[in-house]
Structure formats: C-alpha cells, structure tokens
Amino acid sequence: MYRLALEGVAPGEVLAKTVYDDTGRPLLTAGTTLTAAYVQALRHRGLLSVFVRDGLADDVVPSDLVSEQVRATITGHVAGTFTSVALVADERGPGADGVAGMVDRLGERPLELGEPATRAIGELYADVEYLINEVLENDSAAGLESLKTHSSYTFEHSVDVAVVGALLGRRLGLPHDRLRELTLGCLMHDIGKTYIDRVILEKPGPLTGEEFAVIQQHPYLGFELLRRMPFQSLLPAHVSYQHHEKQGGGGYPRGLVGDNTVAGRTAHERAGAGRMLLIAEIGAVADVYSALASDRPYRRALPPDQVAATLTHMAGTHLNREIVGWLRRLVPAYPVGSWVEVQPGSVHAGWRGVVTSVPLAAVDEPSVRLVLDADGEEVADPVELDLRRSPGLRLASLAPGAHAPMHRRQPAERRTA
Ligand SMILES: [Fe+2]
Ligand SMILES: [Fe+2]
Numbered sequence: 001m002y003r004l005a006l007e008g009v010a011p012g013e014v015l016a017k018t019v020y021d022d023t024g025r026p027l028l029t030a031g032t033t034l035t036a037a038y039v040q041a042l043r044h045r046g047l048l049s050v051f052v053r054d055g056l057a058d059d060v061v062p063s064d065l066v067s068e069q070v071r072a073t074i075t076g077h078v079a080g081t082f083t084s085v086a087l088v089a090d091e092r093g094p095g096a097d098g099v100a101g102m103v104d105r106l107g108e109r110p111l112e113l114g115e116p117a118t119r120a121i122g123e124l125y126a127d128v129e130y131l132i133n134e135v136l137e138n139d140s141a142a143g144l145e146s147l148k149t150h151s152s153y154t155f156e157h158s159v160d161v162a163v164v165g166a167l168l169g170r171r172l173g174l175p176h177d178r179l180r181e182l183t184l185g186c187l188m189h190d191i192g193k194t195y196i197d198r199v200i201l202e203k204p205g206p207l208t209g210e211e212f213a214v215i216q217q218h219p220y221l222g223f224e225l226l227r228r229m230p231f232q233s234l235l236p237a238h239v240s241y242q243h244h245e246k247q248g249g250g251g252y253p254r255g256l257v258g259d260n261t262v263a264g265r266t267a268h269e270r271a272g273a274g275r276m277l278l279i280a281e282i283g284a285v286a287d288v289y290s291a292l293a294s295d296r297p298y299r300r301a302l303p304p305d306q307v308a309a310t311l312t313h314m315a316g317t318h319l320n321r322e323i324v325g326w327l328r329r330l331v332p333a334y335p336v337g338s339w340v341e342v343q344p345g346s347v348h349a350g351w352r353g354v355v356t357s358v359p360l361a362a363v364d365e366p367s368v369r370l371v372l373d374a375d376g377e378e379v380a381d382p383v384e385l386d387l388r389r390s391p392g393l394r395l396a397s398l399a400p401g402a403h404a405p406m407h408r409r410q411p412a413e414r415r416t417a
Helices: 036-044 068-092 098-106 115-137 150-171 176-188 191-195 209-215 218-226 235-242 278-292 304-314 321-330 411-416
Strands: 002-005 026-028 049-052 339-342 352-357 367-372 378-386 395-397
Touching: 026 036, 068 115, 068 150, 068 176, 068 191, 098 218, 115 150, 115 176, 150 176, 150 278, 150 321, 176 235, 176 278, 191 218, 218 235, 235 278, 278 304, 278 321, 304 321, 304 395, 352 378
Parallel strands: none
Antiparallel strands: 002 049, 339 352, 339 395, 352 367, 367 378
C-alpha cells in the first residue's frame, strides 16, 4: 500500500487503511473501492490523503505518529487560526515602512481576531492535549508520512512539527506544562509567514538575497503576533521567534547560540540571554526534520535514510546534537511500510521491498520483505530478511511513492489481487 493525495485518487482504487471521522468513527473501512463521490466526501471532511492498495505487501501497515483524524482536526484549527491572523495582516501588513512600521501599527493591544478565531485558539489547547496523549500512547518508532499537498503545506507542516516536538519533549522528560507550550509553539511557529508574500514563499527556484531577507522576517513577526494572541504563556511566541537560530550562532533573526546539550536546562533558562530556549531547540530540530521529509516547491521530499543522514550532518553546528541523537532513536532510517532497494554486494542487489518491522533497540536495522527482483518483476516467493542477521546487507530508501507508478495496476485487476 502507499499513501496517495486525494486529488490523485482514481475511482476504483481500493482503500488500504480505514478512514475515521474526527470523533473516531470509521467513515470508510479498509477494502472499500473508492468512487468519485467517496473521494468528494473525504475531501469535504478535510482529509488530504488516503492509503490505497497496490497489491504489493498490502498487509504491512505503515505506522503514523498520530492518527489521521487527530491530524485532520488539528490541521483544520491551525488553518483557522492562521487565516484569521492573515485577515488582520491584510489590514495592517507591512507597507512602505516595513516590518517595524507594521509592528508599530499593531500597538501593544491584543490582536482583534474576532470570536471564531478566539474560539479556534481555545480549541488548540484541547488539540494539544489530544496530541500529547496520542504521542504518549504511541511508543513505536515511526517516521513521518511525507506527503504534503502544496496548498496546505504550512498547516500540515505545523502539525508534523508539533507531533515530533511533543514526542521529543516527552522523551526528554519535560513537565506537562512545558510540553504543552512547546507543542503549541510548534503548531504556531510559522504563523509569521501569513504576512509574507506567497510568491516568495512558494518560489520554486533559488531565492535572491532580497527575497531571503523578507523570509527571514517570519520568526520575529511570529513572535510579535503570538504575544498579542490569547495564549496562556509567552513561551509559544519564543518557539516561533527562535526556531531558525543555530547552535553555533549564525541563525536568524538574533544570532542566538545553543550548547548542544539538554540536561538541567529548564530550571535556569531565561529568554533573551543570548541562548536558545530548550523548547525552541526542540522546535528547530522538529522543523528541519519535517521540512526534509516533505515535498517543497524547490525539491522533492528526501527519502527517509537521507533525512536521517542530513540531520546527523547538521547536528552540532546547526541543531542541538543531543536532541538530534534522541530524534534518531525515535525515527528510523527505514520506517515500517517504506520502500527500500538492496545495494550492491548482496545476492539480492537491486531487489526492492517493504520494511515490515523496526526493532526499538536498533532502529536502523529493520526487517524487510523483498517483493520485486532486480528487473522490477514481482517474485512468487517474497524474501524476508532481518538486517540484524544479515551483516553486510545495505539498503537505500526509495523516495515516497517511487516504486508505485511502474507497479500500479489497473484498479480492476488490483481488486481481484
Ligand atoms: Fe520557519
Ligand atoms: Fe517551519
């Protein structure tokens, strides 16, 4: 099975994973043949993607860090909050006097967001509790599903960052109230982007110096917006303010530094002392992880093993080394349900298959089921391999969906498979 954006679903595709509504009731069960009306109804409910069968290892169910329905509900509330703030932005956004002028115009009073937005922000607190609970229950190592539709990237990305942030915060032993502020801060970290020209945000090519300077304003704008919104603490605003700072300095907007450790940090921390807050460092790691694992206008999502390698490379100078270490223990290089190809040096070189399990004690040594031979032909007897017992066997991740186009059969055929 693999994940498919709803706009790419053709009638006749067979649902591989049950879809639930936001109260947890099943809407469509696994095995349902999708029709145009079903797809329309799912879209109406705010869903963006579904898992469909491809006849290859359909029994392997990719795990997600958080359920589809919680993800859909929270994405809706984040979108609602961002949209209300964007309305204020239309009236008070940066003019000729730039960001400083805009912040001036905001004054020191709360943002006038109106009743629905204030309610949506209240709901975010309940969402965060849900999310933290789900993350608490989910102890398996699972990666993010890296499928983001273009139009809603910022909202889905925000939820991903919050999920990973909450997971990390919990592993680092943050007290519950810190965990809540961290998760809220992650949900809101890019809210400053509502003031930034979409043409620049979604530009497919490299940015000019001037455009990059505009983008670099979003953490400060985020801080100035969030501190005027009805949150119970200033900490979420600081997560937004600091999420593009780097451990070794050289990040933006203030060039704060980190010390690459975690221990004993929450007790003595003060904002504005030239050092990043721990919750902002966690947010920064989660932000980079989500960005690498997602399609962006200027590049495709990196395969999971390259995400892992890139994070390791960024640890120390850019990202807090200790937090990256924790993340690497939580998210495997080869998540369950992801596709891999066996590298040269093995009798199965060039074979492709699906990761079937990931041991918690050795997240980079999964078990795999090889279902396609080196010619891309489906084999009659899949080969099951456990990397812990196969020294010298090397894998490479395939980009999400990369195996699919060649092997997607006609829906009618697949239904009988
Ligand atoms: Fe950002
Ligand atoms: Fe971000």
